[in-house]
Amino acid sequence: xxxxxxxxxxxxxxxxxxxxxxxxxxxxxxxxxxxxxxxxxxxxxxxxxxxxxxxxxxxxxxxxxxxxxxxxxxxxxxxxxxxxxxxxxxxxxxxxxxxxxxxxxxxxxxxxxxxxxxxxxxxxxxxxxxxxxxxxxxxxxxxxxxxxxxxxxxxxxxxxxxxxxxxxxxxxxxxxxxxxxxxxxxxxxxxxxxxxxxxxxxxxxxxxxxxxxxxxxxxxxxxxxxxxxxxxxxxxxxxxxxxxxxxxxxxxxxxxxxxxxxxxxxxxxxxxxxxxxxxxxxxxxxxxxxx
Ligand code: GLN
Numbered sequence: 001x002x003x004x005x006x007x008x009x010x011x012x013x014x015x016x017x018x019x020x021x022x023x024x025x026x027x028x029x030x031x032x033x034x035x036x037x038x039x040x041x042x043x044x045x046x047x048x049x050x051x052x053x054x055x056x057x058x059x060x061x062x063x064x065x066x067x068x069x070x071x072x073x074x075x076x077x078x079x080x081x082x083x084x085x086x087x088x089x090x091x092x093x094x095x096x097x098x099x100x101x102x103x104x105x106x107x108x109x110x111x112x113x114x115x116x117x118x119x120x121x122x123x124x125x126x127x128x129x130x131x132x133x134x135x136x137x138x139x140x141x142x143x144x145x146x147x148x149x150x151x152x153x154x155x156x157x158x159x160x161x162x163x164x165x166x167x168x169x170x171x172x173x174x175x176x177x178x179x180x181x182x183x184x185x186x187x188x189x190x191x192x193x194x195x196x197x198x199x200x201x202x203x204x205x206x207x208x209x210x211x212x213x214x215x216x217x218x219x220x221x222x223x224x225x226x227x228x229x230x231x232x233x234x235x236x237x238x239x240x241x242x243x244x245x246x247x248x249x250x251x252x253x254x255x256x257x258x259x260x261x262x263x264x265x266x267x268x269x270x271x272x273x274x275x276x277x278x279x280x281x282x283x284x285x286x287x288x289x290x291x
Contacts (some may be wrong), residue, residue, distance in 0.1 A: 001035060001054055004045040010061045017065035022205075025062070025070050032074045033057035066207040080135035084162050085150035089154035091218040093131040096275045097194055099281050100249045101135045103273055104192055107245055108140045109285075114243070115189065120144040123239065125177055125193040125232060126151075128218055132192050134168045146170040147188075149180035152217060177228075178235050187241045195228030195248075197221040220221030226257055233261045240287040247284035255280040 014022035015103050016079050031037065033056040034049055049057070060073050073076045073094045077084050079093040080101055086092050108120055120142050124133035127148030137146050148170060156172045163170050173180040198219045203211060209220070221227050229248060236246055246267065250258050259270045266289030275281035 001018045002046045002048050003030065003036070003041055006030065006034075006049055006057055007041075010057065011022060013061050013065055015065075019064060019067065022271075024242065025064055027031075027106075028070060029060040029064060029073065030057060033060055067212070069209040069213050071119055072213060076102075077129075077131075080139060081130045082135055082138065082166055084129050084131050084134075085128055085158060085165065086129055087158060088122055088213060089152060091214050093129055097249055098135075098280075099134060099273060099275045100192065100247060101132055101139065102286065103282055104132075104136050104190060104245075105139045105141075105233040106137070107247075108142055108144070108190065111189075111245075112142055115142060117228045118143075120190070121145040121186075121188045121190045121241075123181075123188040124148040125174065125191065126157070126195045126218070126228065127159050128155050128194075130162045130170065130172065132194060134159075134163055134166055134171055136192065137168050137170060145182070148172045149175055149177065152174050152215070155215070155218075156258060168249060177231055178239055180237065181227060187239055188244060189241050190245045191232070191236055192247050193228070193232055195221065195232065197225050197228065197249075197254060199223065199225040199253045214257075219259060225251060225254065226261070229254070229258045229261055233258075237265065237287065242287065244287050245289060247282065249281060250283050252279035252281065255283055258283045259285075 007026055011023050011026040014026055022246055031144050034053045047250050063073050063194045077086050077093050084093055121146055127133055127150050133148045137144055148159055153174050156174055159172045197220050198221055200220055200222055203219055255272050262270050262285045267285030267289040270285035272280055273282040
């Protein structure tokens with residue numbers, strides 16, 4: 001079978017299985033299975049696939065038809081221009097989350113005179129694949145050091161592997177939010193988190209790729225979806241330097257609630273930022289309380 005025939009029949013199979021963006025996914029999986037670039041495909045679409053490539057492609061299309069996420073098949077997701085390894089132990093990094101990274105980098109740059117002569121210290125709670133922490137460290141252009149925490153030891157295995165592959169030094173510690181740090185209490189200039197924020201009762205209505213393949217632990221924000229925002233906002237005072245920042249990714253209907261929680265805990269300049277789709281996505285503020 002040649003490349004073009006294989007692609008056309010794969011696309012049909014994905015369409016028949018109701019896979020969203022069937023044409024794109026058939027394409028990405030062809031790149032993955034045949035190890036070719038788009039340019040090479042168009043230079044010679046009649047080139048025969050080897051038996052091994054055809055078998056691998058068939059296998060990939062079968063799994064994708066069963067709604068296994070594309071990224072679990074290829075094992076990677078691009079985020080902030082970096083390639084992150086992913087598997088079923090971590091949430092697949094979402095493009096929306098790049099808004100949090102971009103805003104964090106902008107604030108670190110703006111505040112850089114505060115860190116002169118030392119490293120900026122960054123904490124990422126519920127780090128998952130480590131995508132937020134590692135890309136902030138990579139993009140901020142300042143001497144900085146970072147710690148990521150997660151309740152899941154399996155997620156941290158992935159985060160540590162990503163740090164190693166990308167050659168971005170960071171430490172990853174297991175534990176329940178700040179509980180991961182208790183052995184060595186320390187303060188940070190910025191705390192970031194994209195915590196689980198879906199209401200428990202909504203999880204069953206999410207698309208199959210998310211509901212069955214992302215870790216439930218990375219999705220479930222309990223009854224009202226706000227559990228982690230409450231816990232983090234109430235407890236972070238002991239871990240933030242004065243005028244340090246707390247920055248959250250939020251669900252698009254949670255801005256008012258999360259901003260309210262932050263103001264009640266002594267945060268100033270609480271701001272909201274939308275994602276590229278125009279939905280509320282980031283809430284952040286400066287910790288101005290004396291303690
Ligand atoms: N921080 C990780 C991400 O944004 C994981 C988030 C989570 O598990 N809820 O991709």
